[in-house]
Amino acid sequence: MIQTMKRHTLLHIIYSVALILISFSGSSYSFQGKELLISLSAAINDHSHNPGTVVLRYTETQNLMGEAEGGTSLHIYSDGYAHVYYPAYMKRAGNYGLYLEPDTMDHLWSLLTSAEILEFDGNVVRQRVLVARQKQKESLLTFTNVSDASSLIIEIYPNRYKSVEYMEGDINAFKKIYWSGLRWDAQQFPEIKKIQSLANIQQVLLAIMARSDLKKIE
Amino acid sequence: MNAVLAIMEKIRIHYYSMCWLNSILLTSKSKITLTLFHWLGIMRNGFVVMFVALIPTNHAMPGVFEFAGEIHGADVVSHPTGYTGAGSNLVVTVGISPSSPHADEMMTPVQNAVNTWNRLIPTTGNVIVNGNNVPRSQFDFESVALHELGHCIGLAHPNLASESGLTGNDKNFTNSTRGVNNRFDLDSGVDGIIGSSDDMRGDDVNLHWFSKANNNPFAIAKIVDKTTYSRFLADLPLEDLFVANGDRIVSITLSVPNTEAVMQQGILSGESRRSLSADDVATLRLGMSGLDMVADTADDYTVSLRFDGFTNTADIVFNFDNLTSFAACNVTGTFLNRNQNQSPITITGGRISFNTNFSWFFNDDITPLSEQEFPNVSISANNFSDSTTLEQGDNLSLVVALNPGISTGNAADYWVWADTPLGMFWLNNQLDFIRSDSPIRVFGGPLFNLQPFAILNKSITGLPSGTYTVFFAVDDNQDNIVDANFQDTVTFMINP
Numbered sequence: 001m002i003q004t005m006k007r008h009t010l011l012h013i014i015y016s017v018a019l020i021l022i023s024f025s026g027s028s029y030s031f032q033g034k035e036l037l038i039s040l041s042a043a044i045n046d047h048s049h050n051p052g053t054v055v056l057r058y059t060e061t062q063n064l065m066g067e068a069e070g071g072t073s074l075h076i077y078s079d080g081y082a083h084v085y086y087p088a089y090m091k092r093a094g095n096y097g098l099y100l101e102p103d104t105m106d107h108l109w110s111l112l113t114s115a116e117i118l119e120f121d122g123n124v125v126r127q128r129v130l131v132a133r134q135k136q137k138e139s140l141l142t143f144t145n146v147s148d149a150s151s152l153i154i155e156i157y158p159n160r161y162k163s164v165e166y167m168e169g170d171i172n173a174f175k176k177i178y179w180s181g182l183r184w185d186a187q188q189f190p191e192i193k194k195i196q197s198l199a200n201i202q203q204v205l206l207a208i209m210a211r212s213d214l215k216k217i218e
Numbered sequence: 219m220n221a222v223l224a225i226m227e228k229i230r231i232h233y234y235s236m237c238w239l240n241s242i243l244l245t246s247k248s249k250i251t252l253t254l255f256h257w258l259g260i261m262r263n264g265f266v267v268m269f270v271a272l273i274p275t276n277h278a279m280p281g282v283f284e285f286a287g288e289i290h291g292a293d294v295v296s297h298p299t300g301y302t303g304a305g306s307n308l309v310v311t312v313g314i315s316p317s318s319p320h321a322d323e324m325m326t327p328v329q330n331a332v333n334t335w336n337r338l339i340p341t342t343g344n345v346i347v348n349g350n351n352v353p354r355s356q357f358d359f360e361s362v363a364l365h366e367l368g369h370c371i372g373l374a375h376p377n378l379a380s381e382s383g384l385t386g387n388d389k390n391f392t393n394s395t396r397g398v399n400n401r402f403d404l405d406s407g408v409d410g411i412i413g414s415s416d417d418m419r420g421d422d423v424n425l426h427w428f429s430k431a432n433n434n435p436f437a438i439a440k441i442v443d444k445t446t447y448s449r450f451l452a453d454l455p456l457e458d459l460f461v462a463n464g465d466r467i468v469s470i471t472l473s474v475p476n477t478e479a480v481m482q483q484g485i486l487s488g489e490s491r492r493s494l495s496a497d498d499v500a501t502l503r504l505g506m507s508g509l510d511m512v513a514d515t516a517d518d519y520t521v522s523l524r525f526d527g528f529t530n531t532a533d534i535v536f537n538f539d540n541l542t543s544f545a546a547c548n549v550t551g552t553f554l555n556r557n558q559n560q561s562p563i564t565i566t567g568g569r570i571s572f573n574t575n576f577s578w579f580f581n582d583d584i585t586p587l588s589e590q591e592f593p594n595v596s597i598s599a600n601n602f603s604d605s606t607t608l609e610q611g612d613n614l615s616l617v618v619a620l621n622p623g624i625s626t627g628n629a630a631d632y633w634v635w636a637d638t639p640l641g642m643f644w645l646n647n648q649l650d651f652i653r654s655d656s657p658i659r660v661f662g663g664p665l666f667n668l669q670p671f672a673i674l675n676k677s678i679t680g681l682p683s684g685t686y687t688v689f690f691a692v693d694d695n696q697d698n699i700v701d702a703n704f705q706d707t708v709t710f711m712i713n714p
Contacts, residue, residue, distance in 0.1 A: 062544035063380030066486040150543040
């Protein structure tokens with residue numbers, strides 16, 4: 001219990017510090033709710049790369065787990081370097097890295113900087129999902145609910161790779177999207193384009209994280 | 219020694235019914251006697267605090283039903299597969315997909331989880347971090363399976379879990395909808411503890427069913443139905459602002475540490491949570507009170523999970539199919555009466571998915587099927603459960619414990635008394651030992667899980683030689699009359 005309490009306390013401190021830090025950064029966020037999730041694993045950077053050149057941070061946390069557990073993460077830098085982190089409780093636990101091919105990088109970039117993503121408004125999309133669920137309830141004989149879906153955070157720096165002049169080209173401007181239950185929402189609501197766009201990006205990112213040519217960083 | 223005995227007798231005569239410690243402090247200047255009663259007197263600072271801290275009032279409160287919320291309505295109650303509105307014994311089948319990875323390894327933990335739901339025994343102290351068999355960096359499959367099975371029979375998260383879209387510790391607030399202002403109002407109140415009864419939640423609409431009489435998710439009342447439970451905040455106890463949930467931090471404030479509702483979202487690697495809390499049991503039992511939500515009426519049902527082994531056709535099927543990134547239950551439901559506003563829902567099936575990329579621990583210890591029907595009380599002296607012999611100057615440690623089993627929350631009287639060379643002494647509600655030939659009750663209230671606790675740990679220097687027998691007993695009622703239905707004794711002899 002003491003161990004658990006310590007973990008809670010530590011988590012609390014980390015969150016508090018992170019919230020203070022983020023309150024000083026001017027950027028746009030897209031969340032389902034009003035809260036900001038600060039990725040614990042965002043702190044896990046590959047020190048061989050300058051954090052200032054990160055073009056994408058992706059974190060997936062498992063909600064059924066206690067908050068202290070953290071999640072898997074992927075950082076991609078402007079030179080195409082991808083850094084993957086798997087927590088200790090995963091079979092692939094550890095840090096990995098590789099350089100993405102230019103084509104892969106460009107394809108990913110086109111997805112990340114599409115209007116669907118840069119204009120993603122979590123509250124608006126959530127309302128669309130609610131409406132869609134309401135329609136399902138009224139029209140279908142059965143309906144589903146999925147417990148314990150994971151949450152993802154995607155943080156994109158649109159002006160650090162091939163700038164799209166997002167927010168007047170500020171190199172530190174970023175777009176942050178939080179979504180919970182993306183896999184299931186994408187499956188259930190193919191008509192919601194923003195969900196599909198986000199799900200496509202997630203698939204690409206997961207494919208990178210699962211690549212067999214990732215090299216373990218000792 | 220005769221002198222000591224003479225002093226004792228004098229005290230007994232003149233200070234009948236007074237606290238041992240106080241008696242000595244007031245009447246005797248004998249160093250030996252003072253020492254004798256001083257060691258007994260430490261009970262004041264130990265056992266009293268222990269009882270005040272650990273004894274919950276007769277609280278009960280169930281949790282949240284699957285599908286309750288913005289879409290289907292806050293009042294929606296979900297029932298297990300097969301419920302039609304008529305009283306019956308529902309049999310819900312559970313299987314493991316034959317082609318699933320880890321199929322063989324899932325056998326024992328899935329059966330354990332099935333049995334745990336079937337037993338429907340509320341427990342406390344169910345969060346075990348140290349002392350379980352789960353390696354530190356692995357997740358206990360059985361604990362997660364127990365949680366997901368709960369979803370598949372109609373239970374939702376008591377807390378604002380992932381479906382809320384909230385992040386971090388905010389997810390520990392009690393489950394609700396956003397209310398008119400379309401946002402969650404999250405204020406943890408004066409105590410600063412998220413999910414406790416003083417949370418201030420603005421216009422959020424509570425989804426968590428609770429006892430009208432009180433507000434504690436870690437004990438269960440005998441009757442669980444709408445006459446005793448409500449979802450409306452107006453029915454809360456006067457001092458409470460919102461419904462407390464079965465979070466492990468809240469459990470500390472309610473004096474049942476290391477307890478958490480199985481349906482609470484949030485489990486850590488290396489820990490196990492393999493038995494139900496009162497919250498879990500009460501929620502299912504509330505559903506079992508049927509459509510009218512009144513117990514002991516014709517539409518009541520019971521539910522039994524039946525493990526069918528390797529099959530894809532069971533009502534609930536486990537599979538490491540990687541359809542989820544960790545673990546999830548895809549629950550399908552249908553309205554019992556589509557034309558009814560906020561119609562009850564019957565679960566039509568559940569598919570429990572797991573992801574193979576995690577380090578899972580598969581418990582291969584079969585949980586015994588035998589239920590602990592009766593409370594188990596124990597008292598020991600220096601770790602001896604029967605008897606021991608002491609010499610002057612030895613240390614004596616008296617430890618009591620209680621495991622109420624399925625009787626958790628039932629009203630009871632607690633008694634502790636000692637048969638000594640000086641006569642009978644009873645522990646009163648101030649945790650003073652009182653010389654009395656009439657019984658004195660230490661506590662009247664619900665049965666709860668009392669972890670081993672030292673009521674005494676002190677040198678016996680100065681105690682008269684002889685035989686001492688100490689009793690710890692609980693009754694199966696709360697009438698302030700000694701029945702000692704469940705008791706244990708320990709004897710220690712002090713040599714001259």
